[in-house]
Amino acid sequence: MTTKAGLPATLHAPVSVRAILLAIVLAVTAGWIGGMEAQVFGLRLHAVYSFVGDLFLNALKMLIVPLVMSAIISGVSSLGDGPHLGRMGGKAVFYYLTTSLLAILTGMLFVNLIQPGLMTSVSLPATGSGTIAAAVEGRGMGDLAAILQRFFPPNIVEAAAEGQMLGLISFSLLFGIFMTRIEKGPADVLRAFWQGVFEVMMRITDLVLKFAPLGVFALVAKVVSESGPDAFAPLAAFMLTVVLALAFHMLVTLPIILRFVGGVSPVRHYRAMFPAILTAFSTASSSATVPVTMDCVEKRAGVSNRTASFVLPLGATVNMDGTALYEGVVVLFIAQLYGVELGLIQQFTVLLLALMTSIGVAGIPAASLVAITLILGSLGLPLEAMGLILAVDRVLDMSRTAVNVLSDSVGAVVIARSEGEPGILGEPPRSRS
Ligand code: ASP
Numbered sequence: 001m002t003t004k005a006g007l008p009a010t011l012h013a014p015v016s017v018r019a020i021l022l023a024i025v026l027a028v029t030a031g032w033i034g035g036m037e038a039q040v041f042g043l044r045l046h047a048v049y050s051f052v053g054d055l056f057l058n059a060l061k062m063l064i065v066p067l068v069m070s071a072i073i074s075g076v077s078s079l080g081d082g083p084h085l086g087r088m089g090g091k092a093v094f095y096y097l098t099t100s101l102l103a104i105l106t107g108m109l110f111v112n113l114i115q116p117g118l119m120t121s122v123s124l125p126a127t128g129s130g131t132i133a134a135a136v137e138g139r140g141m142g143d144l145a146a147i148l149q150r151f152f153p154p155n156i157v158e159a160a161a162e163g164q165m166l167g168l169i170s171f172s173l174l175f176g177i178f179m180t181r182i183e184k185g186p187a188d189v190l191r192a193f194w195q196g197v198f199e200v201m202m203r204i205t206d207l208v209l210k211f212a213p214l215g216v217f218a219l220v221a222k223v224v225s226e227s228g229p230d231a232f233a234p235l236a237a238f239m240l241t242v243v244l245a246l247a248f249h250m251l252v253t254l255p256i257i258l259r260f261v262g263g264v265s266p267v268r269h270y271r272a273m274f275p276a277i278l279t280a281f282s283t284a285s286s287s288a289t290v291p292v293t294m295d296c297v298e299k300r301a302g303v304s305n306r307t308a309s310f311v312l313p314l315g316a317t318v319n320m321d322g323t324a325l326y327e328g329v330v331v332l333f334i335a336q337l338y339g340v341e342l343g344l345i346q347q348f349t350v351l352l353l354a355l356m357t358s359i360g361v362a363g364i365p366a367a368s369l370v371a372i373t374l375i376l377g378s379l380g381l382p383l384e385a386m387g388l389i390l391a392v393d394r395v396l397d398m399s400r401t402a403v404n405v406l407s408d409s410v411g412a413v414v415i416a417r418s419e420g421e422p423g424i425l426g427e428p429p430r431s432r433s
Contacts, residue, residue, distance in 0.1 A: 016213065017274045023217035024278070030217075031224025038225075049222035056215025059208045060279075060288040063201050065160045067291055068313040069172045070198035075309030076176025077191055085177070091418060092311050095411045096319035097355070099257070103249045103403075104354045107325035108332060108347065110245040116237035117336020150360070165287060165317040165363065198309070202298075205291035212275065212292075216282040223394050235392050238333050242396050245325055246403050254410050262414040264425045272300035272425065273409050280405035284397040286316045287363030289405050297409050302423045303416040311415055315408035316363050322400030322407070323368045324358035331375050334385040342379070350375060363404070365397055 030045070038045045079085045111117075153159035153167030160168055179190050255266035270277075276296040280289040290313060297308045331350050335342050342350070357371035369390075373383050413424060422429040 017278070019213040020216050020275065020278045023213040024220050024282070027217045027220035028224050031221040031226075032228070034221075035225055035228060046222065046225050049218045049225065052214060052218035053222050056208070056211060056218065057283055057285075057288055059211070059215075060283065060291055061163075063204060063208070063291045064163070064165075064287055065168065066197055067201040067205070067294070068165065068168055069160075069175075070194045070201060071294065071305075071309035072169060072172035072313055073176040073179065074191065074194040074198050075306050076173055077179040077187075077194070078306050079176075079310065088307070088310055088415065088419070091415050092314060092411065095414060096315065096359075099253070099321050099407050099411070100319065100324045100355055100358055101351075102253050103321035103325040103407075104328045104351050106249050106253065107242075107245045107328040108351065110241050110248070111329045111332045111336075114237065114241045114244075115336060116241045117333045119237040120235065120337060163287065163362065163364065165313075166360075169314055169317060198305075201291070202295065205295050209275065209292060209295065212279060216278060219282040223398070227391075227394065235388065238329075238389075239392055239396065241333070242326060242329050243399060245329060246322055246399050249321060249325060250403050250406060254407060257414060258410055262410070262417045263430060264413060264417065264427050268425045269301065269410070269413060270406075272296055273406060275300075276405055276409060277402045281398045281402040284365040284394065284401045285363055286320065286401055286404045286408070289401070290316045290363075293405055293409055297412045301409070301413055301425050302421075303412050304421050307416040307419060307421065308412050311412045312408055315411050316405070318359050319408055319411060320358040320361055320363075320368075320400075320404045322403030323361055323371075324354045325403070326396065326400045327354040327358060327368055327372055327375060330372050330389055331379070331381070334376065334381055334389075335379075337385060337388075338382065340381060346379060349379065353378060363401075365401075366393060368397075368400075369393065 031049075034045050036046050040048075076085060079088060150159075150164055150166045151170045153164055153171075156167060156171050159171075179187055258264055258266040258269050273293075273296050276289060276293040279292045280286060283289060293312055293316070294308055297303045297312060298305055328350055331354070332342065332347070353375045354371075357374060358368070361367045361371050369386065372389075373386060376383050376386070416424055417427075417430055420429050
């Protein structure tokens with residue numbers, strides 16, 4: 001039996017997409033009308049939104065460490081450490097790099113065509129503002145060497161506590177690989193254990209998802225009540241450039257990959273991924289969305305646990321198309337604002353740095369601001385201009401995170417199809433490539 005979306009009925013996760021969409025519409029209205037000060041029965045609505053939104057976000061975040069660890073360990077140990085793992089890893093890295101590169105090129109094309117920096121008249125901030133330092137504080141990325149170092153954290157518990165996903169991922173990969181090299185007895189026990197942990201995490205995710213409309217409402221209403229409509233006016237051309245470029249990647253590039261590389265219907269894929277896209281949009285965090293992405297990719301798109309559990313957690317940290325695109329647009333926009341002409345070589349530097357830093361950026365809100373300061377610094381552009389971007393960053397963060405998560409899910413589907421998996425988005429299996 002299939003559903004309206006053409007998905008096997010059993011693959012439907014318990015999420016009401018309509019309810020989430022309605023929640024977003026209501027949230028924008030309530031946030032806009034109420035603003036920061038609205039009260040009901042003496043309670044400030046903004047505080048209520050904050051409280052409920054944080055509860056939802058925390059519920060998702062609390063699942064991340066056990067979910068990512070158990071997913072990778074059980075996924076990798078079932079792949080074994082032989083050619084299977086190497087092949088899947090190779091495909092994943094190739095996919096991540098190609099789509100991120102395409103995304104950056106799209107962003108650079110749009111910003112060069114529209115030239116929002118020449119259309120914007122704002123008073124450029126003087127040097128030495130503390131706002132940027134405050135905004136990037138705690139998003140710790142450091143330089144490129146520091147990114148590489150984070151693959152091997154000195155203390156795995158500390159890495160997990162700080163949400164340093166790269167460390168957690170490489171540790172789990174090693175754990176899964178070496179589980180296949182120990183004696184069968186203890187290896188079977190470990191396999192059953194991690195599989196059990198994973199299944200329990202997915203059940204808890206289902207529970208948390210039941211509250212998604214409420215959580216999404218609170219998160220979106222909070223953002224809208226804080227920023228209001230006026231904040232966006234001076235930077236409208238810049239925002240439009242970002243949104244158009246993201247939309248192009250989302251509605252042209254990724255669907256082409258789905259159709260011609262994956263051989264699946266993009267419309268079906270988008271329908272299946274809707275809850276994950278909306279959760280990414282409202283939380284602005286790809287890491288916090290991992291439980292939902294896993295749920296959608298496995299239950300709604302029909303990708304095997306083996307593939308999803310390897311490709312998705314890794315993708316949530318490493319593969320950030322929206323972020324990479326955004327970095328390129330912001331840097332070129334700031335250069336335009338200051339009247340700095342960037343030549344081909346400098347634009348190429350931006351492209352490379354955006355690609356590399358998007359790999360190291362954490363899947364948390366506003367994380368790419370750190371990467372942007374790094375790129376600006378290395379080109380000798382003034383960091384202070386970031387102050388302008390901060391005012392509108394949140395909404396754009398929500399949008400780029402949705403694209404980040406969507407691209408991860410496309411990667412999972414395309415790789416699963418190339419592995420000859422049956423029943424993905426209702427398609428018959430292909431032979432393995
Ligand atoms: N918020 C983004 C994410 O979690 C990262 C960023 O671009 O700031 O995917």
